[in-house]
Structure formats: C-alpha cells, structure tokens
Amino acid sequence: MTTETILVLGGSFAGLSAAHYALKHVLPSVPKSEGKTYTVTLVNPSPDFYWRVAGPRACVDKDLLPSSKYLYPIAPAFSSYPKGQFTFILGTATAVDTAAKTATISTTEGSVQTIPYKALIIATGTSTPAPMFSARATKEELTAALSSFQKALPSAKSVIIAGGGPVGVETAGEIAEFLNGTPGFFSSKPAHPKAVVTIISGDGKLLPILRPAISKQAEKFLHRLGAEVIYSTRVTGTTVEADGKTTVALSDGKTMTADIYVDATGVRPNTSYLPSTLLNEKGYVLCNSSTLRVDAAGPLVYVIGDAGSYTRGGVMDCYDAVPVALTNLKKDLSPNAASLPDRTYKQNTVEQQIVPVGRGKGVGAVLGWKVPSWFVWAIKGRDYMCSMAPDLVSGKKWAKEVAWKPQPTVQAKAGSQGGK
Numbered sequence: 001m002t003t004e005t006i007l008v009l010g011g012s013f014a015g016l017s018a019a020h021y022a023l024k025h026v027l028p029s030v031p032k033s034e035g036k037t038y039t040v041t042l043v044n045p046s047p048d049f050y051w052r053v054a055g056p057r058a059c060v061d062k063d064l065l066p067s068s069k070y071l072y073p074i075a076p077a078f079s080s081y082p083k084g085q086f087t088f089i090l091g092t093a094t095a096v097d098t099a100a101k102t103a104t105i106s107t108t109e110g111s112v113q114t115i116p117y118k119a120l121i122i123a124t125g126t127s128t129p130a131p132m133f134s135a136r137a138t139k140e141e142l143t144a145a146l147s148s149f150q151k152a153l154p155s156a157k158s159v160i161i162a163g164g165g166p167v168g169v170e171t172a173g174e175i176a177e178f179l180n181g182t183p184g185f186f187s188s189k190p191a192h193p194k195a196v197v198t199i200i201s202g203d204g205k206l207l208p209i210l211r212p213a214i215s216k217q218a219e220k221f222l223h224r225l226g227a228e229v230i231y232s233t234r235v236t237g238t239t240v241e242a243d244g245k246t247t248v249a250l251s252d253g254k255t256m257t258a259d260i261y262v263d264a265t266g267v268r269p270n271t272s273y274l275p276s277t278l279l280n281e282k283g284y285v286l287c288n289s290s291t292l293r294v295d296a297a298g299p300l301v302y303v304i305g306d307a308g309s310y311t312r313g314g315v316m317d318c319y320d321a322v323p324v325a326l327t328n329l330k331k332d333l334s335p336n337a338a339s340l341p342d343r344t345y346k347q348n349t350v351e352q353q354i355v356p357v358g359r360g361k362g363v364g365a366v367l368g369w370k371v372p373s374w375f376v377w378a379i380k381g382r383d384y385m386c387s388m389a390p391d392l393v394s395g396k397k398w399a400k401e402v403a404w405k406p407q408p409t410v411q412a413k414a415g416s417q418g419g420k
C-alpha cells in the first residue's frame, strides 16, 4: 500500500473547506483494491483561522467584537479524523515545482521541508494593504495589528479611508459610529460629531458591484454617522508625519492630513511562491474557469478561493467552488477518470452583496433584489456573520457531499481562464 499526499496550501475559507471536503468525501471513495491511500496535508502560516469578514468591526473596539468570535485554532478542528489521514504544517509555501510535483515549505520553527504531492490545492488567497484585515503569521501579530489601531482610534479627530468598496464603507461606518456615537432614529447627522471621517473613492460611486441607488443609500447612512465621501479621486501617495499623522496625496493634486489613515483599496494575491507561468498579469492563478484545474501546472492541481482567476472574490464564490474542485479531484484520482464527467463551476454574477453601515443600518442586494436595511443588520450587521465560523472551521459545513447532476451537454471550456 502506498500513501500519497493531497497538499492544501492556505488554511482559510478555501483551504479549510478543501481539507475537510477531501477528508470527508474524497479519501473514503478511493477503492482499497487500488493499493493506494491518500493523506491530506494543510499548510498555513498561522495556527488560527481569522474570520476576516469581521475585520471592519474587530479593528474598532475589542468590546464590540471579542477575538474569540473571529479567531479559531485550526489543528484541533481536524482531530476527529482517523490517525495518519491529516497533517497540519505551520509554515509558508515558498516555492512549487510542478515538474517534480513538490512544494517547498518554510516552517514557523525555522526548518525547510520539501513535500511531494500527488494533488495540489492552491488556496492562498489575498492580502490587504491594512495589516488588520489579513491573516497574519501568528495570532499575536494579528492581535497586535488590531490592538494598535484600537489604541489610536479613540483620540482621533480625523480619519481617512482610501477605497469605496465594501471594506472601505463598512470600516468608515464602524469608525464613524464609534467616534461620533449612534445617531437618533430620525437624525440625518450626528448632533456633536467628534471626528471627521472621510472615504476617498476612486470611482464615481461607492460599492462598485451594486446599483447606483444602493450606493446612494450607503452614502446617506454614512452621512448620518458623520462620514463624508470624496468621489473620483485616488490616493497617489502617503507620508507619515513626525507627529504620527498621515498626509495623503490625491490624484487631483490636493493633500489631506488625518490622525488615522486606513488603506482599503483592495487586495493583492498571495501567489509570489508560484511559477509566473501559472499567473495572470495581476498575479492571480490561471485556471480553467469551469473545472478549476490549473491546467498549466500539470494534472491534479486546482485553485479555490480568492487566489484564483475564475472568481471576482468573496466567500460565496469560494464555497461554490469547493465541491467543484473536490469532485474533479475525486474523479482525477479514480481509475475510471476518463469515463467520468467533469463537475463544472459557473460564476454567480447576479447583483449580490450586503454591507453594514454602522451597527444599526446597512445596504445591499441578494440574488439581484435590493434588500432593506433591517435585513442587512439581521444577516450581517449584528455580528458580521461570526456565528458561521465554527461550522466552517470544524468541517460541519461540509458534513454532506454537495449533490450535483452531471450535465453531458455542458463541456468544460478548455482554455477559458476566467475574467479576473
């Protein structure tokens, strides 16, 4: 009996899901008669999973959202699997050799390991310019980034947030309500605002994937909390002054100075350890956007989550991709692979995003329908969906294999690499 490794790089939404799904639904399907067994190895720099969706509130005040709600240890969540089926390596992938089928891992302890893989799942996601919104190497590093922000915030009289996407809007809403207080029910602005909170949006509207009327509603809710928006302007540079304030240079030639600056201008893919031939011009992993195979990396290599070129990002897209990539992995490991159909992924492009604006209001659309503010609060604004984290980490979310009907008429689009 030979044992081969299914290697999962990255232990967040995509990597945790892939590891649990493989252990629950792929390993048990391998026939014993094949003379082969598989084991799952998960590599992540931090021992803890960060539910970073909660970042905009977590950064403001630890009493509003304690770390126990958004940080979860990874290794214990895999202790129920049979011995020898799962290994957790605390480390960072620094290279992948697709010809040799090996990954080089720099462990947190300081050693370097070369891990041969039979199958590779790339799930290393993205990082944000603001350290408090990304998984850090250790829980202590993340907690330090959050704490230093929480310490500086209460005395701030001015805050600039670059980026008018959901993270910028959510962060502005949380900060403005924390500093300026919760407005009265009928108030259109705070009675005695303590701080000026300004979003600098590169676009002419907030929340690019939502319709203009919803963006305008977000702006109205921000005004209510004492936050302003400057449109169609980009931050071109920042300078930290001697007194700790940040001066921001803008694309219109002006400058602004604030006590606190938050860069919420989007995400950068964590893919520098991969050969450049596997990446598109923005650094995302090129894949077949139907099968989620990374064809250029040879057989049995897949990408799931924000690192992939197939997705516009987001947790729902990631969850939709998990059963597709893992069913295709199961097929590719099967002795009858050639006779089995591919499972295919289709991106959900309907207008869908919900964005809390402060602790009591929110805007958004679900399945193309505009949803009321109370709905956004009930689904997300209450706790930033932290209550969903335990089922993801423990694998309960993937207890059942996600059913599908093979569709013989839908062929995987060979060569299609996704739109990102």
Ligand SMILES: Cc1cc2nc3c(=O)[nH]c(=O)nc-3n(C[C@H](O)[C@H](O)[C@H](O)COP(=O)(O)OP(=O)(O)OC[C@H]3O[C@@H](n4cnc5c(N)ncnc54)[C@H](O)[C@@H]3O)c2cc1C
Binding pocket: 009, 010, 011, 012, 013, 014, 015, 043, 044, 045, 046, 052, 053, 054, 055, 056, 091, 092, 093, 094, 123, 124, 125, 126, 127, 128, 133, 134, 135, 136, 167, 270, 273, 304, 305, 306, 307, 313, 314, 315, 316, 318
């Ligand atoms: C502040 C914020 C709020 C958000 N809110 C929402 C929301 O409300 N709804 C929504 O749908 N989406 C939201 N998103 C997007 C959502 O967080 C991402 O879609 C999701 O995190 C993608 O998961 P992932 O597993 O692909 O990657 P990530 O979550 O980025 O995780 C990647 C993992 O890989 C690890 N890693 C990185 N490099 C390496 C390496 N070389 N070797 C090994 N491991 C590595 C990282 O440490 C991390 O653990 C938000 C994002 C941010 C930043």
